[in-house]
Amino acid sequence: MKRKILIIEDDFTIQTQLKTLLSGNGYEVFAVTDFSQTIEQLKEAAPHLVILDIKLPGNSGFEICSQIRAFSDIPIVFVTSSNTDMDELNSIMLGGDAFITKPYNLAILLAKIAALLKKAGRFPQTEILIWKDAALHLESSRIEYKGQTAELTKNELKILYCLFKNAGKICSRNDIVDFLWDNQLYVDDNALSVNITRIRDKLAAIGLVDFIKTKHRQGYTL
Amino acid sequence: MSGKQYLKNQLPVILINLLGMLALALFLTASDNPFPAVLFILTVWSMVLVLSLLIFYFSRKKYLNKLLDMAEQLEERYLLPEIMQVPEKADEQVFYQIMKMAEKSMLEQIGKVQRERREYKEYIEQWIHEVKTPITAMKLLCENNRSSFSREVLAELEMINQYTEQALYYARSEHAEKDYFVHEVSLCNVVHSAIADYKYLLRQSNMTVQIGDIESRVYTDEKWVRFILNQIIGNAIKYHTEQPVLHFEATKTNDKIVLSIRDNGIGISKSDLPRIFEKGFTGQNGRNGKNSTGIGLYLCKRLCDKLGIGITADSENRGTTISLIFQMNDFIIGVQD
Numbered sequence: 037m038k039r040k041i042l043i044i045e046d047d048f049t050i051q052t053q054l055k056t057l058l059s060g061n062g063y064e065v066f067a068v069t070d071f072s073q074t075i076e077q078l079k080e081a082a083p084h085l086v087i088l089d090i091k092l093p094g095n096s097g098f099e100i101c102s103q104i105r106a107f108s109d110i111p112i113v114f115v116t117s118s119n120t121d122m123d124e125l126n127s128i129m130l131g132g133d134a135f136i137t138k139p140y141n142l143a144i145l146l147a148k149i150a151a152l153l154k155k156a157g158r159f160p161q162t163e164i165l166i167w168k169d170a171a172l173h174l175e176s177s178r179i180e181y182k183g184q185t186a187e188l189t190k191n192e193l194k195i196l197y198c199l200f201k202n203a204g205k206i207c208s209r210n211d212i213v214d215f216l217w218d219n220q221l222y223v224d225d226n227a228l229s230v231n232i233t234r235i236r237d238k239l240a241a242i243g244l245v246d247f248i249k250t251k252h253r254q255g256y257t258l
Numbered sequence: 259m260s261g262k263q264y265l266k267n268q269l270p271v272i273l274i275n276l277l278g279m280l281a282l283a284l285f286l287t288a289s290d291n292p293f294p295a296v297l298f299i300l301t302v303w304s305m306v307l308v309l310s311l312l313i314f315y316f317s318r319k320k321y322l323n324k325l326l327d328m329a330e331q332l333e334e335r336y337l338l339p340e341i342m343q344v345p346e347k348a349d350e351q352v353f354y355q356i357m358k359m360a361e362k363s364m365l366e367q368i369g370k371v372q373r374e375r376r377e378y379k380e381y382i383e384q385w386i387h388e389v390k391t392p393i394t395a396m397k398l399l400c401e402n403n404r405s406s407f408s409r410e411v412l413a414e415l416e417m418i419n420q421y422t423e424q425a426l427y428y429a430r431s432e433h434a435e436k437d438y439f440v441h442e443v444s445l446c447n448v449v450h451s452a453i454a455d456y457k458y459l460l461r462q463s464n465m466t467v468q469i470g471d472i473e474s475r476v477y478t479d480e481k482w483v484r485f486i487l488n489q490i491i492g493n494a495i496k497y498h499t500e501q502p503v504l505h506f507e508a509t510k511t512n513d514k515i516v517l518s519i520r521d522n523g524i525g526i527s528k529s530d531l532p533r534i535f536e537k538g539f540t541g542q543n544g545r546n547g548k549n550s551t552g553i554g555l556y557l558c559k560r561l562c563d564k565l566g567i568g569i570t571a572d573s574e575n576r577g578t579t580i581s582l583i584f585q586m587n588d589f590i591i592g593v594q595d
Contacts, residue, residue, distance in 0.1 A: 053398035
């Protein structure tokens with residue numbers, strides 16, 4: 037079952053782009069269209085998480101937050117362009133779970149959403165990714181193939197995670213480096229090549245030869 | 259009050275008295291009084307005159323000195339009429355009235371200027387909050403449509419965002435105390451989020467980011483420190499050289515934690531170093547056409563002062579190290595234990 041997220045945001049571009057981004061990351065996304073009927077629309081959509089702007093036509097995000105809290109304890113992520121401590125404090129006092137200021141870092145936004153959903157306990161995340169008989173164990177940082185395993189470093193695990201997530205598609209070098217940076221691993225282009233070579237050696241040692249393919253001028257693929 | 263000036267002002271009184279003396283002397287001599295008696299009367303008269311002049315002079319001087327003292331001790335001098343006694347003399351009361359009028363118009367002017375400033379500041383803050391909506395929208399558009407083109411736009415957006423943040427903090431730095439929220443902050447998190455703010459610019463300049471041991475916790479306001487780090491990282495990008503490196507490291511001593519940010523950029527010349535935190539100072543690098551504004555480090559210093567963080571800069575011709583010094587006083591350590 038897909039996790040449902042409701043976006044309460046009045047800026048149309050942000051609303052549609054957030055929709056695109058979140059559905060691209062495997063969520064089912066709704067947006068409130070009529071701000072006089074916010075609560076009704078929320079009840080109808082029954083989301084697992086709410087993304088709430090503070091400045092809205094009609095009722096402010098704070099008011100909506102307290103209205104939601106009156107009947108539900110779903111995670112609420114405040115997103116706002118004003119970053120005063122008063123607003124942050126207010127949002128926490130009213131029961132908001134996270135406070136993110138615009139322009140938000142998308143990696144952080146996605147990570148917060150995932151963490152909150154995980155904390156809400158409804159959706160245990162898969163800790164093992166599988167592609168063509170190879171299993172990537174995220175918790176123990178290993179890759180397993182036909183009974184043989186290889187230990188991975190932090191960088192190698194994240195690179196493989198990125199490739200596994202997009203298995204079958206091409207990941208450009210830039211995409212991989214972007215992903216690593218979002219995970220606080222500041223790897224540059226040269227270091228990426230070194231890491232890929234090392235991963236290939238490790239994979240070859242457990243019998244996975246030519247698992248990562250190079251697409252000339254495009255990137256890598258599994 | 260100078261005695262000479264006072265004597266000059268009293269000239270009419272003295273002249274009238276002298277005339278009176280002359281008239282009396284003539285009258286007395288004409289009515290056959292002996293010369294010594296006339297001389298005696300005249301001497302008494304002049305003694306009374308001199309004495310009264312002296313008494314008046316010193317009492318005036320005392321009163322006026324007190325007033326001067328009062329004015330000097332006042333921080334806002336124009337408020338003097340509020341605390342001085344209402345004078346008794348008719349002409350002084352007129353001056354008092356004039357001072358009151360001047361004070362009132364001064365207060366009105368100050369009030370007006372303050373109101374205008376506040377309104378302008380509020381407008382700037384509101385504007386910045388509004389401009390963040392399109393910045394966010396553009397960022398989302400670019401992230402959803404990744405290409406080499408959108409990456410460049412994202413880098414430019416990071417610059418725009420930093421400039422708007424700078425304006426926001428500049429507007430706020432005056433009343434900083436109203437807007438900070440000191441709590442336990444993980445240095446590691448702040449550094450990572452500050453780097454994330456410059457992700458595309460750092461990548462564009464091929465910066466190698468090295469993170470040393472920064473697993474410390476400090477008591478401060480997170481978003482202010484993030485802003486300060488943003489300025490420092492921004493400088494490292496602006497003044498980078500070939501194969502740029504940016505290194506973060508935290509060292510802990512007894513009562514303080516020092517976060518140093520080291521780059522291998524063009525550095526700061528020895529003569530400029532003492533002045534880099536001054537407002538509008540651009541120095542050698544600025545003259546070499548690096549588009550310096552002299553605002554970034556000035557703001558850093560100002561915010562650091564408000565937050566009680568020490569900030570120092572060091573440069574050995576090539577490369578710059580900026581250190582942020584977080585105090586860990588006994589009280590905080592006590593609370594932690």
